[in-house]
Amino acid sequence: xxxxxxxxxxxxxxxxxxxxxxxxxxxxxxxxxxxxxxxxxxxxxxxxxxxxxxxxxxxxxxxxxxxxxxxxxxxxxxxxxxxxxxxxxxxxxxxxxxxxxxxxxxxxxxxxxxxxxxxxxxxxxxxxxxxxxxxxxxxxxxxxxxxxxxxxxxxxxxxxxxxxxxxxxxxxxxxxxxxxxxxxxxxxxxxxxxxxxxxxxxxxxxxxxxxxxxxxxxxxxxxxxxxxxxxxxxxxxxxxxxxxxxxxxxxxxxxxxxxxxxxxxxxxxxxxxxxxxxxxxxxxxxxxxxxxxxxxxxxxxxxxxxxxxxxxxxxxxxxxxxxxxxxxxxxxxxxxxxxxxxxxxxxxxxxxxxxxxxxxxxxxxxxxxxxxxxxxxxxxxxxxxxxxxxxxxxxxxxxxxxxxxxxxxxxxxxxxxxxxxxxxxxxxx
Ligand code: AMP
Ligand code: GLY
Numbered sequence: 001x002x003x004x005x006x007x008x009x010x011x012x013x014x015x016x017x018x019x020x021x022x023x024x025x026x027x028x029x030x031x032x033x034x035x036x037x038x039x040x041x042x043x044x045x046x047x048x049x050x051x052x053x054x055x056x057x058x059x060x061x062x063x064x065x066x067x068x069x070x071x072x073x074x075x076x077x078x079x080x081x082x083x084x085x086x087x088x089x090x091x092x093x094x095x096x097x098x099x100x101x102x103x104x105x106x107x108x109x110x111x112x113x114x115x116x117x118x119x120x121x122x123x124x125x126x127x128x129x130x131x132x133x134x135x136x137x138x139x140x141x142x143x144x145x146x147x148x149x150x151x152x153x154x155x156x157x158x159x160x161x162x163x164x165x166x167x168x169x170x171x172x173x174x175x176x177x178x179x180x181x182x183x184x185x186x187x188x189x190x191x192x193x194x195x196x197x198x199x200x201x202x203x204x205x206x207x208x209x210x211x212x213x214x215x216x217x218x219x220x221x222x223x224x225x226x227x228x229x230x231x232x233x234x235x236x237x238x239x240x241x242x243x244x245x246x247x248x249x250x251x252x253x254x255x256x257x258x259x260x261x262x263x264x265x266x267x268x269x270x271x272x273x274x275x276x277x278x279x280x281x282x283x284x285x286x287x288x289x290x291x292x293x294x295x296x297x298x299x300x301x302x303x304x305x306x307x308x309x310x311x312x313x314x315x316x317x318x319x320x321x322x323x324x325x326x327x328x329x330x331x332x333x334x335x336x337x338x339x340x341x342x343x344x345x346x347x348x349x350x351x352x353x354x355x356x357x358x359x360x361x362x363x364x365x366x367x368x369x370x371x372x373x374x375x376x377x378x379x380x381x382x383x384x385x386x387x388x389x390x391x392x393x394x395x396x397x398x399x400x401x402x403x404x405x406x407x408x409x410x411x412x413x414x415x416x417x418x419x420x421x422x423x424x425x426x427x428x429x
Contacts, residue, residue, distance in 0.1 A: 001024050001025055001026060001064040001065060001306060002025075002026045002027040002028075002029070002061065002062060002063050002064050002065075003019055003025055003027075003028055003029070003063065003064065003065045003066075003067060003306075004029040004030070004031060004044070004054070004057065004058055004061075004063045004065070004066045004067070005019070005028070005029070005030045005031075005033075005041065005066075005067045005069060006030075006031055006048045006054065006066060006067065006068045006069055006070065006073055006078070007030070007031075007033075007048060007068075007069035007070045008030075008032050008033055008034050008037070008048075008367075009034075009069075009070075009291050009366045009367070009379075009381070010291055010292055010294075010295050010331075010333075010364040010365065010366035010381065010383070010384040011069055011289050011290070011291035011292070011294040011295065011364075012030060012033065012037060012069050013034070013036055013037045013040070013295075013364040013365050013366070013384075014294045014295045014298045014299070014364050014384075014386075015067060015069060015289070015294065015298065015305075016028060016030055016033075016037055016040050016041045017040055017298075017362070017364070018298045018299075018301060018305045019067075019305055019306065020040055020041075021304075021305075022304045022305060022306045023304075024304065024306045024307075025306060027042065027061075028040070028041040028042065029041055029042045029043075029044050029057075029061070029063065030042070030043050030044070031043070031044040031045070031046035031047075031048065031054065031057070032044065032045055032046060032047070032048070034365050034366070034367065034368050034369065034378065034379075035356065035365060035368040035369050035370040035375055035376075035378075036356040036363065036364070036365020036368050036375070036383075037365060038370070039355045039356055044057060048068075048070055048072065048073045048078075049072060049073055049076060049078075051073075051076075051077075051078055051081040051082075054066065054078065054082065055081065055082060055085050055087060058082065058087045059085075059087065063087065064088060065088045065089070065090060065309065066078075066082055066087060066088070066089045066090070067089075067090045067091070067309070068089055068090065068091035068288075069091075069288060069289060070288065071097065071100050071101065071148055071286065071287055071288050072148060073091075074091050074092055074094070074097040074100075074101075074267075074287050074288060075094060075097045075098070075100070075101035075148060075287070076094065077093065077094035078091070079091045079092060079093050079094075079097075079267075080093045080094055088313060090267060090309045090312065090313065091267045091268075091287075091288065092265050092266055092267040092269075092287050093266075095262070095263045096258060096263045096264065096265040096266070096267075096287065097287040098263070099258065099263075099265065099269070099285045099287055100148070100270075100284075100285055100286045100287040100288070101147060101148050101287070102146055102147065103144050103145070103146050103147075103184045103284070104122045104146045104182055104184060106282075106284070106285050107120050107122065107184055109254075109257055109258075109261065110282060112257070113253055113254075113256075113257040113260075114253070115249070115250055115253050115254060115257070115282060116249060116250065116278075116279060116280065116281040116282065117281050117282040117283075118142070118186045118187040118188075118189050118281060118283070119186070119187040120184050120185060120186040120187065121184075121185050122146070122182060122183070122184055122185075123182065123183055123185060124181060124182045126167040126168070126171040126172060126183075129143075129167055129171070129183055129185055130160075130163065130164055130167055132185060133157075133160065133163045133185060134160055138187075138188075139157065139158055139159050139160075139163075139188075140156050140157060140158050140188045141156075141157050141163060141185060141186070141187070141188055142154060142155070142156055142157075142184075142185070142186040142187070142188055143155045143156075143157055143163060143166040143167060143170065143183055143184075143185055143186075144183060144184045144185075144186060145170045145176050145179040145180045145182075145183060146179060146180070146181065146182035146183060146184060147176065147177075147178060147179025147180070147181070147182075148176070148179055149175075149176035149179045149180075150176075150227060151215075151225065151226065151227040151228065152176070152224070152225055152226070152227075152340055153170065153176055153179060153180075154225055154284075155169070155170070155225075156188065156225075167183065170183055171183060189274045189276050189281060189283070190274075190276060190277075191274045191275040191276040191277065192212075192235075192237040192274070192275050192420070192424070193212065193213065193215075193272065193273065193274050193275075193283065194210055194211075194212065194235045194237055194238045194242075194273045194274075194275060194280075195210065195211045195212065195213055195231075195235070195270065195271070195272055195273070195290055195293045196208065196210050196211075196238070196246065196251075196270075196271045196273065197211075197268055197269075197270050197271075197289060197290060197293060197294070197297055198251060198268065198269050198270075198271065199267075199268060199308055199311075199312055199317060199322070200255050200265055200266065200267070200268075200269050200312070200317070201266050201311065201312045201313075201314075201315045201316070201317040202255070202258075202259055202264030202265055202266050202315065203255070203259070203264075203315065203317075203318070204317040204318040205247075205251050205252060205255045205269070205317075206317055206320075206322050207243070207246075207247070207251060208297050208301070208322075208324075209233050209234050209297055209300050209324050210233065210234045210235040210238035210243075211231050211232065211233040211234070211235055211290075211293045211296050211297055212231060212232050212233075212235040212237075212418075212420070212421055213228045213230075213231050213290065213292070213293060214228065214229045214230040214231065214414055214416075214417055215228055215229070216229070217229060217335075217339065217340060217412075217414075218414070219414055219415055219416045220416065224340055224341075225340070226335075226339065226340040226380075226381075227291060227292075227340070227380075227381060228290070228291060228292045228293070228333065228381075229292075229333045229335065229381075229413070229414045229417070230292065230330070230331055230332050230333050230413075230414050230417030230418070231292045231293050231295060231296045231330070231331045231417075232296060232328070232329065232330045232331075232392060232395070232396070232417065232418045232421050233293075233296040233297055233300060233328065233329045233330075234328070235421065236392075236421050236424040236425045237275055237421075237424055238275075242275060242280060245279060245280055246271070246273065246280050249279070249280065250271060250273070250280060250282060251271065254269070254271075254282075254285070255269070265287070266312055266313065266315075267287065267288070267312060268287075268288055268289045269285065269286075269287065270284075270285060270286035270287070270288065270289065270290050270293075271285065272284040272285070272286070291366075291381075292331050292333055292364075292366075292381075292384050295331040295364050295384045295386050296329040296330065296331045296386060297329075299325075299329050299362065299386060299388055300324050300325045300327060300329055300388070301322075301323075301324060301325075302323040302324055302325055303320070303321070303322045303323050307320060308320065308322060325388070327388045327389065327390060327395075328388065328389050328390070328391055328392040328394070328395045329386060329387065329388045329389070329395050330386065330387055330389070330392065330395040330396045330398075330399045330417060330418050331364070331384045331385065331386040331399065331417075332384070332385045332386075332399045332400060332403045332413055332414070332417050333366070333381050333382075333383070333384050333385075333413060333414075334381075334382050334383040334384075334385065334403060334406060334408075334411055334412075334413050335380055335381050335382060335411070335412050335413060336367075336377055336379070336380055336381075336382060336408075336410055336411070336412070337410030337411070337412050338380075338410070339380035339381065339412070340380060343380055343410070344377070344409075344410060345369075345376075345377055345378050345379070346369075346371065346376050346377065346378070347376060347377040347408040347409045347410060348371075348374050348375075348376055348408060348409075349368065349374070349375040349376060349377060349382070349383070349406065349407070349408045350406070350407045350408065351405045351406040351407055352375050352406065356368065356375055358385070358402045358405055358406060359402070360387065360398055360401060360402045361385050361386060361387040361398055361399055361401075361402030361403075362385075362386045362387070363383050363384070363385055363386075363402070363406075364383070364384040364385075364386060365382075365383060365384075366379055366381040366382055366383060366384055367379015367380060367381055367382050368382060368383070376408075377408055382408070382411075383406065385399050385402050385403040385406070386399060387399040387402065392418060392421060392422055392425060393422060395418075396417065396418045396422070399417075
């Protein structure tokens with residue numbers, strides 16, 4: 001099978017790498033990809049949003065499957081368009097992708113079907129939103145853009161002034177364009193966060209191994225939210241007991257709800273969960289693999305990913321056994337100084353070999369380009385240094401040791417990836 005992966009980040013690099021392991025895969029393409037992905041697949045300079053161009057390329061090169069990794073093309077109906085034109089796609093159609101592309105939709109879905117989540121109200125007027133927040137007078141409060149906002153549309157306001165600023169940024173200044181036309185104002189929840197990615201064909205749901213993201217830019221969970229600064233898998237808070245509760249109260253009900261709404265979800269469904277004192281609650285759904293969760297989850301996958309993709313498409317997931325390595329994994333993101341705000345590009349990256357790798361770990365490229373035969377930075381998140389180990393400690397040690405050998409001007413990374421997970425492991429032993 002010749003496969004085209006759409007996207008250009010660390011997640012896509014991890015997907016490409018996993019597909020490369022499959023004996024069923026022939027030619028691998030990635031559009032647009034990046035310098036590191038280019039060492040594992042043929043990068044094609046196509047926009048992930050350009051439906052005609054993607055279709056044209058797929059037809060011309062006899063691509064058997066297009067793996068749509070990011071949310072934007074999914075929300076814009078890339079899967080619908082390819083399938084209608086006779087090209088197989090992995091990823092939900094636009095009707096199902098709305099579970100991520102509209103937080104208002106997902107909140108109403110959860111309310112209607114009794115799926116546990118934070119209490120909320122939806123507003124399309126910033127003054128009404130502010131009146132509500134002040135009337136409630138409960139801080140912190142979560143203020144979220146309804147639409148897609150590259151993982152940066154959720155603002156936790158500690159007081160009225162911060163709430164007013166959040167509404168100004170999202171709804172008036174339109175920092176994320178029309179995504180901020182409506183906002184969801186949400187009750188603040190506390191507890192450990194867990195990400196569970198899952199494969200679903202619309203009927204059957206197969207959760208993958210759990211992971212823990214580190215969303216804030218700074219150590220100790222300080223600073224603004226980012227797309228994710230590091231991950232570990234599994235997540236020690238996600239015990240078998242919690243997993244069973246999630247299956248019964250969240251995963252199965254969500255898949256059934258989407259089907260009942262006439263929006264069967266086929267693809268990778270992402271559950272961002274918070275384990276609150278009242279039990280697990282949904283913080284967010286995504287209609288795709290997480291980034292950087294994928295970088296720690298897929299390396300642990302033993303079953304041929306192609307078999308899973310085909311089963312999702314054909315609705316036969318219930319007949320497939322999906323196996324995972326009993327190892328731990330850790331990913332440390334090396335980012336450009338200034339991220340998630342503005343940052344410089346084009347900084348030479350030292351410490352990588354000619355394939356963009358280092359010994360002792362796998363380097364997933366998130367935002368790199370090649371200039372005069374050298375890897376240079378080309379994004380906020382630049383590299384994801386990932387390692388497996390027999391223990392979480394070992395995986396972290398390997399990832400950090402490898403990360404320390406890499407350098408570029410302005411490089412930042414969190415020093416405490418996995419710290420909370422390690423503490424949790426120790427306290428339960
Ligand atoms: P989201 O984009 O909705 O996933 O939000 C990004 C991050 O903000 C989450 O991973 C949480 O860390 C935090 N967050 C979002 N909503 C809430 C909430 N209701 N209570 C507490 N933290 C939240
Ligand atoms: N790491 C969070 C996300 O992919 O949305």
